[in-house]
Amino acid sequence: MFKILLLSTSVGSLGSGQGGGVELTVQNLAQELCRRGHHIKVVAPAGSWLNGVEVITIGGNLQVPVQTQSRDMPIYMPDNGVLANMWEYARQVQLEYDLVVNFAFDWLPFYLTPFFETTIAHFISMGSMTTASDRIMEQVIDQYPGTFGVYTKSQADTFSFGDECEILSSAIDIALYEFNNAPQDCLAWLGRIAPEKALEDAVAAINITDTPLKIFGKIQDEEYWQKICRDFPDAPIEYQGFLDTKKLQKELGQCRGLLMTPRWIEAFGNVAIEALACGVPIIAYRRGGPAEIVQHDRTGFLVEPDSITGLVEAIKQINKLDRAACRRQAESEYSLEALGDRFEAWFQKLVINDHKIQNLTIQS
Numbered sequence: 001m002f003k004i005l006l007l008s009t010s011v012g013s014l015g016s017g018q019g020g021g022v023e024l025t026v027q028n029l030a031q032e033l034c035r036r037g038h039h040i041k042v043v044a045p046a047g048s049w050l051n052g053v054e055v056i057t058i059g060g061n062l063q064v065p066v067q068t069q070s071r072d073m074p075i076y077m078p079d080n081g082v083l084a085n086m087w088e089y090a091r092q093v094q095l096e097y098d099l100v101v102n103f104a105f106d107w108l109p110f111y112l113t114p115f116f117e118t119t120i121a122h123f124i125s126m127g128s129m130t131t132a133s134d135r136i137m138e139q140v141i142d143q144y145p146g147t148f149g150v151y152t153k154s155q156a157d158t159f160s161f162g163d164e165c166e167i168l169s170s171a172i173d174i175a176l177y178e179f180n181n182a183p184q185d186c187l188a189w190l191g192r193i194a195p196e197k198a199l200e201d202a203v204a205a206i207n208i209t210d211t212p213l214k215i216f217g218k219i220q221d222e223e224y225w226q227k228i229c230r231d232f233p234d235a236p237i238e239y240q241g242f243l244d245t246k247k248l249q250k251e252l253g254q255c256r257g258l259l260m261t262p263r264w265i266e267a268f269g270n271v272a273i274e275a276l277a278c279g280v281p282i283i284a285y286r287r288g289g290p291a292e293i294v295q296h297d298r299t300g301f302l303v304e305p306d307s308i309t310g311l312v313e314a315i316k317q318i319n320k321l322d323r324a325a326c327r328r329q330a331e332s333e334y335s336l337e338a339l340g341d342r343f344e345a346w347f348q349k350l351v352i353n354d355h356k357i358q359n360l361t362i363q364s
């Protein structure tokens with residue numbers, strides 16, 4: 001059994017939605033590792049909460065999400081930053097743990113890696129974003145091979161060191177999601193409302209087919225959302241707010257399909273496996289994580305990226321898909337047990353290698 005300290009994203013508190021899918025990954029991984037008897041603590045910004053896992057909350061100003069910045073932006077560090085405060089805490093307690101795991105996509109934890117005595121594993125939750133973060137990651141993986149994990153191969157391929165990453169995929173607690181075989185005549189769009197997610201494409205498509213669209217998620221960019229409302233004043237859309245998993249899965253299950261229209265290379269797309277678990281097929285652009293998840297013609301349709309016409313054609317055929325097949329795919333490929341096996345095997349390698357290094361140092 002290992003003692004592991006997980007450091008969450010510092011762009012928002014756990015449960016706020018600001019951190020996107022990585023919040024769910026931290027929850028699910030921590031819960032599954034605890035169930036297996038590991039000693040787990042999670043460090044996260046003030047206001048965070050997790051189901052059944054101990055969280056140490058730390059104050060300070062939130063980090064700005066890196067995807068809102070341009071490629072050549074310098075590193076951003078706010079005064080009294082929560083990221084720096086969380087890593088100061090980790091520095092103080094590190095010797096009580098076998099492993100520290102970083103979930104923040106920020107420069108600082110990579111930079112700090114050589115200064116820590118306890119091994120740091122980095123779970124990278126997005127594709128390549130800025131030159132400065134790419135560079136520090138390249139330096140760290142060079143010095144500490146095997147310490148990077150990612151969601152998918154498409155995501156890994158955005159980095160020069162992609163082949164050296166552990167592909168860990170994602171998972172959900174299937175028991176929390178109810179299968180619904182009697183949907184209403186509407187579609188869903190789900191996620192952070194921000195430009196990289198290109199909600200406008202989904203709205204443009206349903207505006208043509210005149211299919212009601214329910215939108216769930218955190219409005220991360222208010223101006224962007226207002227522009228969509230202005231550009232499509234008569235589209236049959238309904239904003240439902242940011243819902244917790246219990247409410248979300250109930251509402252999502254009532255939809256005929258999920259539209260996923262990200263403009264960027266989506267690292268995974270946790271909303272896809274949540275939809276599958278409810279029996280909801282997916283219409284997604286053939287790019288990034290969703291293209292690795294959706295089984296074309298079986299659990300969804302993969303459409304030419306950025307093609308509204310492609311979305312429209314797929315929407316017309318959504319009823320052909322078997323909702324039970326969607327649920328089965330979620331059960332067989334995205335269980336918490338499978339996620340726990342993959343992470344445990346990765347951590348085992350890191351902790352054992354680390355002990356080898358320590359023994360060698362003592363002997364010499």
Ligand code: UDP
Nearest residue numbers: 020021022024191216217242243269270271
């Ligand atoms: N989400 C939620 N409630 C909502 C809408 C979204 O809890 O009303 C969560 C959803 O469950 C998922 C996350 O937001 O875990 C979005 O993650 P995803 O991996 O799809 O995209 P990211 O935001 O990480 O780019």
